[in-house]
Amino acid sequence: MTLQGRLFERALKLPPAVTRKVRITKDLRIPTPDGVELLADLYTPPEVPDAPTILIRTPYGRRGLVSRLTCVSFAERGYQVLVATCRGTDGSGGTFNPFLDDSKDGLSTLDWLENQPWHHGKVLTFGPSYLGHVQMALGPDAGDRITAMMPVISSASFRDLWYNGDSFELAATLAWTARMVTLERSSPLKADFLELKGDKRARESMSHLPLSGADSAATGKQVGFWQDWLGAGDDGDPYWGPEREHQARAGEITAPTHLFGGWQDVLLPGQLDDYAVMRTAGRNPYLTIGPWLHVSTEMFGAALREALTWFPAHVNGEPASLRDQPVRLFVQGAEEWRDYGEWPPPGGTAQNWHLQPGGGLASEPAASGAPTTFRYDPADPTPTVGGPLLDPRTGGRKDNAALEARPDVVIYSSDPVVEPLEAIGSVSATVKLRTSGPHADVFVRLSDVDRDGKSVNVCEGIQRLSPDKHPEDGDGVRTAEVTLWPTAYCFQRGHRLRVQISGGSFPRYARNTGTGEPLASAVELRTVDYEILPGSFVTLNTIGVE
Structure with a gap:
């Protein structure tokens, strides 16, 4: 173990190693039925007899610092690790075409692995992001050939994530x-x-x-x-066929699966959809959601530590060593972990918070009143501030003061809550509005305003409006149904709920040019005037509220 490795395991708070001796075999060749050869490196702890094998498939290279340190850390704790690169990456043959070949290449890798003399019969899978997606692609056809899986901050399907609310990520x-x-x-x-x-x-x-x-x-x-x-981006586009999208088959995964994610992860909704499909099929996946972004050292350390509990329980047939409740959530605002039997936790109540004329937010519907107006200019688009982003420096929970001061953002604030209010589950918004043009986006964000007036984002969502999907009624009114990121959040006593509405969040989402031109070729920019009308509301799944 190098000095870098020692610092890595200390920073990630890993349990003690069982060996420091690791042998690395490089450039193993894995054949596939179409003649392409995939490359892999094998990390072996020679002093550990009958070590189970962790399979990691990646498009990010076998020998980057994170890959090497991850493989060594597992090997030093009693596992063989086979890290194999996806086709078209890091020396593997073929062409890299995202999501297309991961199921069949995963099966080819598994077939090859099972026939190696060093393999001892137990296969585990691990990895974040794309490394998690390849697990979900492999799982349905692998059956009980996989002993346990741990996809981290990932999803079996990407179409609805790339075009969230029909807007482009x-x-x-x-x-x-x-x-x-x-x-x-x-x-x-x-x-x-x-x-x-x-x-x-x-x-x-x-x-x-x-x-x-x-x-x-x-x-x-x-x-x-x-x-x-x-x-x-169109619904039903053949690009997103079953070769790339695997969520519909997630319920066929029989391997014990631990889905590990973060509230500020850009892929979280897809991961929770994976969980729902598995639950509907009668599976009982474990689920952990922490306060993390997609790129987070804290998250990765927690995932490694959890894997070192999850894998031995299934390798050794000791499920009693796992936590009692399969779902563990970090409740933001309360800043504490809680365990539940399922997601979303039972007993929640759908509670509507209605946008009021003049900028209020209340549990009672708004009386009629003047609309709230603003103008969205795609030449000066409403900026992204925090939220679920890949960039760890700019994403996450941020002070929204500068954003809320912009003229193209309107806000609605509740009175201070008398008792803590917990929202755990889905969040959605119904927005009644008029727009000066048929093409527009509706971006909705829920924030927590503390006693000092600081507004911090909780969750958000967007919906792209088009004349065919969102027609005007006889009064020119349109309805936008916006799905926000799910959350587990506690609004503390004396805090206020706040809802922001704007015409976009750039550059997280591609700006709506206002013209209806195709996404790829649009260049003309057209301003859009908005009127947000009474009858609009946000719906939370509240816990402990009647």
Whole structure:
């Protein structure tokens, strides 16, 4: 173990190692039925007999700092680790096409692994983000060949995440595209560094129009899968077929599965949808959701520690060593962990908070009154402040004062709550509005305002309006149903709930140009005037409130 490794395990608070001797075998070749060879490295603790095997499949390289330290950390705690690269990445043959080949290549890797003389019969899977997606792609067909799985901050399907509320998730997709190009040209270490620091060139390229040129602006070349994504946003687009989308089959996964996520993770809704599909099929996955972003050292350390509890319980047939309740949630605001039998916890009550004329927010419906108005200008788009982002520096819970002071953001605030109010579960908004043009976005954010007046974001969502899906009624009124990020949050006594409404959140989401032009080619920018009307409300799943 190197000095870096010692610092890594100390920073992540890992349990003691059982050995410091790890043997690394590089460039193992894994055949696939179509003739492509995948490459893998094997980490073995030679002093640990019959060590089970952790399979990690990744498009991010086998030998980046995080990959190496993760593999060594598992090996030092009694596991063999096979880290295999996805096709078209880090020396593996073929072409990398996101999400397309992960099921069949995962099965090929599993077939090969099971026939190796060093394999002792127990296969576990682990990894965050794309490394979690490949587990969900493999799980349905692998059956009981996998002893246990642990997908972290991930999802079996990405279509509804990339086009959340029919709006395009710009910041995450362009940053990820730039990372994959960096991996082609440079080292995994540089790509890891840019993910933590933020890629300035990619960030600046998010303002580029048309978006069909944003990949070239960010990376210096056109990227095929970026172009595909820009054109595949319609419902039912064949790009998002069953080869790429695996959520519908998540209920077929028989391996014990622990889904591990974060409230500020950009992929959280997909992961909770995976959980719901598995529960509907009669499975009992474990679920942990902490206060984390997608990129978080604290989150990754917690996931590694949890894996080192989850895996032995199933390898050794000792489920009693696991926690009693399968669902563990970090309740923000209360800043404490709680265990439940399921998600969402039973006993919640749907409670509507109605937007009032003049900027109030109350549990009673609004009386008729004047609408609240603002103008959205895509040439000066409402900026993203905090929330579920890939960039760990700019995402998460932030002070919203500057955002709420903008003329293109309207806010509605409740009176201070008399007793703590807990919202645990889904959050949604119904917004009645008029717009000066048929093409517009409705961005809704729920915030917590403390006794000193500081407003911090809790959760958010967006809905893109189009004339066919959101027609006007006889009075020119449209209805936007907005799904916000799920949450577990406690509004403390004396705090106020606040709802923000605006015409977008850029660059998290691609700005609505107001013209209805295709996402890839739109360049004309048109302002839109909004009227937010009485009859609008936000719905929380409140606990302990009648």
